[in-house]
Amino acid sequence: xxxxxxxxxxxxxxxxxxxxxxxxxxxxxxxxxxxxxxxxxxxxxxxxxxxxxxxxxxxxxxxxxxxxxxxxxxxxxxxxxxxxxxxxxxxxxxxxxxxxxxxxxxxxxxxxxx
Amino acid sequence: xxxxxxxxxxxxxxxxxxxxxxxxxxxxxxxxxxxxxxxxxxxxxxxxxxxxxxxxxxxxxxxxxxxxxxxxxxxxxxxxxxxxxxxxxxxxxxxxxxxxxxxxxxxxxxxxxxx
Numbered sequence: 001x002x003x004x005x006x007x008x009x010x011x012x013x014x015x016x017x018x019x020x021x022x023x024x025x026x027x028x029x030x031x032x033x034x035x036x037x038x039x040x041x042x043x044x045x046x047x048x049x050x051x052x053x054x055x056x057x058x059x060x061x062x063x064x065x066x067x068x069x070x071x072x073x074x075x076x077x078x079x080x081x082x083x084x085x086x087x088x089x090x091x092x093x094x095x096x097x098x099x100x101x102x103x104x105x106x107x108x109x110x111x112x113x114x
Numbered sequence: 115x116x117x118x119x120x121x122x123x124x125x126x127x128x129x130x131x132x133x134x135x136x137x138x139x140x141x142x143x144x145x146x147x148x149x150x151x152x153x154x155x156x157x158x159x160x161x162x163x164x165x166x167x168x169x170x171x172x173x174x175x176x177x178x179x180x181x182x183x184x185x186x187x188x189x190x191x192x193x194x195x196x197x198x199x200x201x202x203x204x205x206x207x208x209x210x211x212x213x214x215x216x217x218x219x220x221x222x223x224x225x226x227x228x229x
Contacts, residue, residue: 041223042222043206101159101170102159102218103159
């Protein structure tokens with residue numbers, strides 16, 4: 001079963017605009033990660049944010065985490081055609097046994113229109 | 115450093131056959147995880163290995179198995195293939211034991227088609 005649900009499922013914007021994707025999850029987490037996948041290829045890690053962090057930046061990416069609402073958002077500023085991809089959030093739980101798996105959300109398909 | 119490599123990249127099998135997929139992690143990485151990606155179920159965790167030991171296993175039937183060798187290379191095997199096993203199988207490597215607590219590096223995947 002999926003831990004994360006992403007919203008929207010698909011998003012189309014003009015090049016240069018900002019894109020925002022949201023992720024909600026159900027159980028307590030150690031961290032939340034965002035990955036990008038281009039057209040059926042492998043995933044590329046974007047950002048990892050730990051449960052005690054509220055915001056993180058990496059280049060044109062900004063991730064926020066609200067553990068009280070069990071939600072995260074990924075903002076891509078000044079979008080480019082190369083940002084066209086599927087974006088997934090993934091969460092690692094806190095079972096305490098040291099073997100928590102990474103559980104992926106359903107993904108947001110982002111299309112940048114040149 | 116070379117990235118995660120997976121072989122073969124594409125595979126076509128028929129129902130009832132078995133298949134073995136291979137994954138070579140980034141040099142120095144000792145943790146390897148496997149995921150199955152399908153349009154219907156999305157990305158699902160299969161198993162994780164660290165230092166030749168299975169640390170975690172997802173909710174898949176016993177037809178799915180894996181192992182890791184002393185050089186950290188990993189293989190996964192699916193026996194008695196079913197049509198529903200058609201998927202993109204992704205391997206990821208991580209430097210540390212608790213891979214889900216750290217960045218994972220994914221390979222390009224093996225696209226398995228079961229006819």
